[in-house]
Amino acid sequence: xxxxxxxxxxxxxxxFDGVHLDYVRYPTRDFVYDAALLSEFMSKYYVDxxxxxxxxxxxxxxxxxxxxxxxxxxxxxRADLTSFIRELASxxxxxxSAVQLSAAVKADYVTASKEYYQDWLTWVNxxxxxxxxxxxxxxxxxxxxxxxxxxxxxxxxxxxxLGIYRLGVEEIRQQVKxxxxxxxxxxxxxxxxxxxxxxxxxxxxxxxxxxxSR
Numbered sequence: 001x002x003x004x005x006x007x008x009x010x011x012x013x014x015x016f017d018g019v020h021l022d023y024v025r026y027p028t029r030d031f032v033y034d035a036a037l038l039s040e041f042m043s044k045y046y047v048d049x050x051x052x053x054x055x056x057x058x059x060x061x062x063x064x065x066x067x068x069x070x071x072x073x074x075x076x077x078r079a080d081l082t083s084f085i086r087e088l089a090s091x092x093x094x095x096x097s098a099v100q101l102s103a104a105v106k107a108d109y110v111t112a113s114k115e116y117y118q119d120w121l122t123w124v125n126x127x128x129x130x131x132x133x134x135x136x137x138x139x140x141x142x143x144x145x146x147x148x149x150x151x152x153x154x155x156x157x158x159x160x161x162l163g164i165y166r167l168g169v170e171e172i173r174q175q176v177k178x179x180x181x182x183x184x185x186x187x188x189x190x191x192x193x194x195x196x197x198x199x200x201x202x203x204x205x206x207x208x209x210x211x212x213s214r
Contacts, residue, residue, distance in 0.1 A: 003084075004091060011095045018100035018130070019092060024081070025106065025118035032077055032117075041076050049073035078117040082128075089128040100130035104161070107136040107144045109151060125153045133188050137163030141175055149182055161188040169200045173207075180210035 007019055026032055042048055051057055052066045052073075061069065085103075092099050106112035109121040123129045136144050141160070149155055160179045164172055172189075179187050187205075195201055 004088065007088065007091065008095070011092065011099065016099070018102060019088075020133075021101070021103040024085070024103050025112070025116040026077070026081075027116075029074070029115050029117075037077065037080055041073060045069060045072065074114075074117070078113060078119050081117050082119050082122060085123050086126075086128050101128075102131050102133065102159075103129055104135055105132045107134045107138075107141075107148075107161075109148065121151055124157050129157070131157045131159055131185055133159045133161045135161050135190070137161065137166060137190065139167065139171065142178060145178060145182055145184075149184075155183045156185050159185045159188050161190050164189045164198075164201050165191045165194045169198065169204060172201055173204045176204050176208050180208050 010016070010019070032038075038049070047057065047061075047069060049070065052070050058066055085101075089101050092101055103120065103123070105118055105120040106116055109119075112118040112120055120129075120132050124132055134144070134148065138144075141162075145160070148158060152158060162172055162175050162179075167175070176187055189195055189201055
C-alpha cells in the first residue's frame with residue numbers, strides 16, 4: 001500500500017515518463033518474512049510454511065503432503081508479487097496512460113521465477129509492464145539472449161542490461177553488437193558510477209550502427 005500511495009502522489013503532482021521498479025523480487029527463495037502474506041497463507045492452508053520440515057508436520061501430512069504444501073507456498077508468494085505488478089499497472093494506466101512501468105529483473109526468467117518469485121515473463125507477456133531491464137551482467141550473454149527471444153511475445157519490451165562495472169570496454173563492445181543484432185529494445189549500462197569513470201563505454205554506442213544514429 002505504501003508504494004501504491006507514493007506512486008499515486010507522484011502521478012498526481014509531477015510530470016514524468018515512467019515508473020521503474022528496482023529490487024522487485026525477494027532476496028532468496030527462503031527469505032520471505034512478510035507477516036501479512038504468512039497470515040493469509042496460514043488462513044487458507046492452516047499451516048505455517050516455515051515449519052513444513054518439522055517432524056510433527058511431516059508426520060501429520062506425510063513427506064509428499066509437505067512437499068505439496070511447500071510448492072503451494074512458493075506459488076502463493078509468486079502470485080502475490082505478480083498481483084502487485086498487475087495492480088500497480090492498472091493504477092498507472094487509470095491515472096496517466098502515457099506513463100510507462102518498467103522493472104529490473106534477473107536475466108534468466110526461469111531462475112527469476114523459481115528462486116526470486118519474480119515471474120517477469122508473465123508480466124511482460126501479459127502487458128503489465130511496458131518493458132523490463134535484464135540484469136545480464138555476466139561475461140557470456142548469448143544463451144540468455146536466445147532463451148529470452150524465444151520466450152517473449154514482443155522482444156521490444158526487453159532492454160538488456162550490461163555490466164560495465166565488471167567488464168571492460170572491448171567486452172562491452174562485443175555484447176552491444178550481440179544485442180544490436182537481435183530485435184530487443186536496446187541496452188542499459190550498469191552502473192552510472194562506472195560510466196562516469198570511463199566515458200569510453202558511451203563511445204561504444206556511437207560506434208554501433210544500430211544505436212549510433214539514435
